[in-house]
Amino acid sequence: MSQVLILADFAGDKCTKTTAELATAAARNGSVTAIVLAAPGAGATLAASVKHGPIASVLVVESADFATYGVAAASDAIAQVIAQKSPTALFVASHAYGKEVAGRVAVATDSGIITDAVDVSADLTATQLVFGGSTTVHSKVSKGVAIITVRPNSIEADLSDSTPAVENLSLTISDSAKLATTTSSTPPVKGGRPELTEAQIVVSGGRGTNGDFGAVEGFADSLNAAVGASRAATDAGWYPHSHQVGQTGKTVSPQLYVACGISGAIQHRAGMQTSKTIAVVNKDPEAPIFDLADFGVVGDLFAVLPQATQGVTAQKS
Amino acid sequence: MKIAVCVKQVPDSWAEKKMVNGVLDREGVDAVLNDLDEYAVEEALRIVEAHGGNEEGGAHSVTIVSMGPERATEAIRKALSMGANDAILVSDAALAGSDALATSKVLAEVIKSGGFDLVICGTESTDARMSVVPAMLAQRLGWAQLTFASSVSVDPGANTVSITRTTEAGVDAINSKFPAVISVVEKINEPRYPSFKGIMASKKKTIDSRDLATVGVSAESAWSLVADSAPRPPRAAGVKITDEGNGGNDLVKFLAEKKFI
Ligand SMILES: Cc1cc2nc3c(=O)[nH]c(=O)nc-3n(C[C@H](O)[C@H](O)[C@H](O)COP(=O)(O)OP(=O)(O)OC[C@H]3O[C@@H](n4cnc5c(N)ncnc54)[C@H](O)[C@@H]3O)c2cc1C
Numbered sequence: 001m002s003q004v005l006i007l008a009d010f011a012g013d014k015c016t017k018t019t020a021e022l023a024t025a026a027a028r029n030g031s032v033t034a035i036v037l038a039a040p041g042a043g044a045t046l047a048a049s050v051k052h053g054p055i056a057s058v059l060v061v062e063s064a065d066f067a068t069y070g071v072a073a074a075s076d077a078i079a080q081v082i083a084q085k086s087p088t089a090l091f092v093a094s095h096a097y098g099k100e101v102a103g104r105v106a107v108a109t110d111s112g113i114i115t116d117a118v119d120v121s122a123d124l125t126a127t128q129l130v131f132g133g134s135t136t137v138h139s140k141v142s143k144g145v146a147i148i149t150v151r152p153n154s155i156e157a158d159l160s161d162s163t164p165a166v167e168n169l170s171l172t173i174s175d176s177a178k179l180a181t182t183t184s185s186t187p188p189v190k191g192g193r194p195e196l197t198e199a200q201i202v203v204s205g206g207r208g209t210n211g212d213f214g215a216v217e218g219f220a221d222s223l224n225a226a227v228g229a230s231r232a233a234t235d236a237g238w239y240p241h242s243h244q245v246g247q248t249g250k251t252v253s254p255q256l257y258v259a260c261g262i263s264g265a266i267q268h269r270a271g272m273q274t275s276k277t278i279a280v281v282n283k284d285p286e287a288p289i290f291d292l293a294d295f296g297v298v299g300d301l302f303a304v305l306p307q308a309t310q311g312v313t314a315q316k317s
Numbered sequence: 318m319k320i321a322v323c324v325k326q327v328p329d330s331w332a333e334k335k336m337v338n339g340v341l342d343r344e345g346v347d348a349v350l351n352d353l354d355e356y357a358v359e360e361a362l363r364i365v366e367a368h369g370g371n372e373e374g375g376a377h378s379v380t381i382v383s384m385g386p387e388r389a390t391e392a393i394r395k396a397l398s399m400g401a402n403d404a405i406l407v408s409d410a411a412l413a414g415s416d417a418l419a420t421s422k423v424l425a426e427v428i429k430s431g432g433f434d435l436v437i438c439g440t441e442s443t444d445a446r447m448s449v450v451p452a453m454l455a456q457r458l459g460w461a462q463l464t465f466a467s468s469v470s471v472d473p474g475a476n477t478v479s480i481t482r483t484t485e486a487g488v489d490a491i492n493s494k495f496p497a498v499i500s501v502v503e504k505i506n507e508p509r510y511p512s513f514k515g516i517m518a519s520k521k522k523t524i525d526s527r528d529l530a531t532v533g534v535s536a537e538s539a540w541s542l543v544a545d546s547a548p549r550p551p552r553a554a555g556v557k558i559t560d561e562g563n564g565g566n567d568l569v570k571f572l573a574e575k576k577f578i
Contacts, residue, residue: 070462070489070491071452071462071464072455072456072462075452075456095484095485095486096448096465096484096485096486097484097486099447099448099449099452100448100449100451100452100462100464101452102449103417103447103449103450103452103453103456104452104453104455104456104462106418106449106453106540107418107421107453107456107457108456111540112416112418112539112540112541113416113417113418113447113449113540113541114541115446115447115448115449116446116447125544129549130334130336130446130546131334131335131341131444133549134333134334134548134549135334135335135336135546135547135548135549136546136547136548136549137336137543137545137546138543138544138545138546139541139542139543139544140541140542140544141540141541142538142539142540142541142542143538143539143540143541144540176459179459179460179461179462179493179494179497180461180462180463180491180492180493180497181491181492181493182489182490182491183490183491183492184489184490185487185488185489185490186487186488186489187486187487188485188486188487197485201577223572223577223578235504241483241504242485242487247441247443247446248353248440248502248503248504250485255577256572256575256577266330266331267330270443270446277575277577278552278555279568279571279572281564281568285557285559290555290557291552292552293555293557294552294553294555294556294571295555295556295557295558295568295571296555296556296557296558297557297558297559297560297564297565297567297568298557298558298559298560298564299559299560299564300560303560303564303565304560304564304565304568305565306565307563307564307565307566308564308565308566308568308569309565310565311565311566311568311569312569312572312578315569315573315578316578
């Protein structure tokens with residue numbers, strides 16, 4: 001059977017749901033091996049958290065170089081793994097790091113690359129939604145290993161338990177991957193809310209909050225939703241940049257997206273318009289965001305959201 | 318210090334985009350300089366200005382490098398009118414429909430022959446949105462990769478550069494020696510508007526047009542192929558109500574109907 005590699009995705013030392021999504025798509029094409037890149041001594045803990053989805057084996061590579069040399073070191077290691085294992089495909093999560101790693105591995109192995117797939121079929125045909133979700137494209141890599149980055153929250157994950165075999169591989173990172181040195185790293189502050197790109201529901205606030213995210217957060221919590229923000233809100237310092245949705249922030253495609261006090265600029269739409277259902281609260285009936293809304297309320301978010309929060313809480317109890 | 322800034326001409330963000338024969342139809346849409354590349358041009362100019370400027374014949378220069386059809390000169394002129402010194406445009410019929418692998422190959426070849434210390438890019442183009450060309454360039458050139466920079470500082474005496482990398486994975490401090498490939502996020506600066514003087518001066522600046530043979534790259538068969546593409550059905554028109562005291566409850570009713578509660 002052919003072998004498909006996935007790059008296991010972590011938040012801190014926890015394997016993300018995205019990993020199971022990658023595995024689910026990869027398993028349609030062959031036996032799945034998850035690559036775990038770890039600091040020396042940390043491999044076993046990370047590998048142990050890779051326990052959901054159709055994963056046959058875990059390949060642990062430990063090196064201090066991954067923290068120091070970032071994307072370049074990871075790409076170098078993965079290209080070496082590809083040379084050893086000759087897989088048919090490599091699936092990586094579509095975020096800044098994942099796409100950069102995929103890009104470098106594509107060059108290193110002279111392979112084709114497809115980014116931001118929302119699905120991958122059994123013959124490695126990738127589905128992408130391009131031009132702001134207005135067009136569906138099906139494409140296939142025609143050279144080398146099929147390198148595909150998959151957008152989180154797009155593929156329904158098989159979350160069944162798995163007990164993959166763990167293999168340790170020792171590699172030497174090439175000197176050509178050690179040119180840029182990371183001297184310090186600060187991970188994003190994690191709140192208690194669901195992760196933005198993984199959440200089923202996202203409630204976002206914009207300039208209309210006027211800096212007060214209380215109503216947005218309250219409504220989000222009633223729905224167990226993640227909180228997003230427009231660039232106007234992150235630029236003003238009202239909400240951390242890591243929560244920005246849009247072209248230069250995160251791309252989300254939850255089951256439900258609620259835009260509150262957000263006008264719907266093209267750069268914001270780029271990050272949310274493939275959401276399955278979209279609801280809008282905005283006091284300007286002419287706001288372009290209403291064009292995307294399945295349900296729109298023309299009104300003041302400070303009146304509408306608290307009432308809705310109460311309503312949701314009442315229904316749930 | 319010689320800096321190259323890679324820019325791309327893209328369809329205007331609001332333009333309706335469609336696929337013809339597996340590639341983006343670029344005819345008949347307004348084309349502009351990719352707005353994320355303006356931040357790269359601005360940052361390059363700020364770097365040279367902080368070290369004495371980029372007067373003709375001086376120690377520092379900013380060269381715009383682009384690949385695209387002949388009409389991409391319009392986007393390049395904008396970058397020149399901001400203050401870059403000159404430009405190189407690779408145009409060749411064989412490059413139509415190129416993907417990131419082909420683009421990075423051509424750009425890398427041009428950069429290799431230009432004696433540059435730094436290459437600065439935007440983080441992505443607003444049409445293809447792959448966000449991989451800067452990393453591919455670093456890999457192809459064998460140069461340091463300093464990408465997603467929200468700040469850049471350069472020491473031309475020591476030939477070193479350090480950046481703050483800002484992504485969803487957090488904030489990192491990264492440094493390297495020259496040569497390096499940098500990409501900048503849009504929070505890094507506020508791009509200047511070309512001045513009248515800048516616009517007039519840009520008309521006299523050189524855009525060196527090269528075909529593939531001059532660059533020394535042969536056209537490659539594609540690394541990936543589009544099987545088909547189709548417009549998605551537009552979103553069905555939704556319901557819009559005006560809050561007259563019950564808007565929140567109406568929203569809850571909608572969410573309950575859709576089984577979100
Ligand atoms: C290169 C570039 C990249 C960008 N990247 C992004 C990106 O990634 N993400 C992003 O979001 N933007 C991005 N932008 C910015 C984008 O163009 C818009 O400026 C931004 O999205 C506007 O945010 P907003 O909708 O919150 O603010 P505004 O456009 O000011 O809209 C505020 C809305 O709130 C409504 N409102 C006000 N008060 C209330 C109230 N009390 N109750 C209800 N409604 C109210 C108003 O009617 C208005 O519609 C980018 C821009 C550029 C140039």
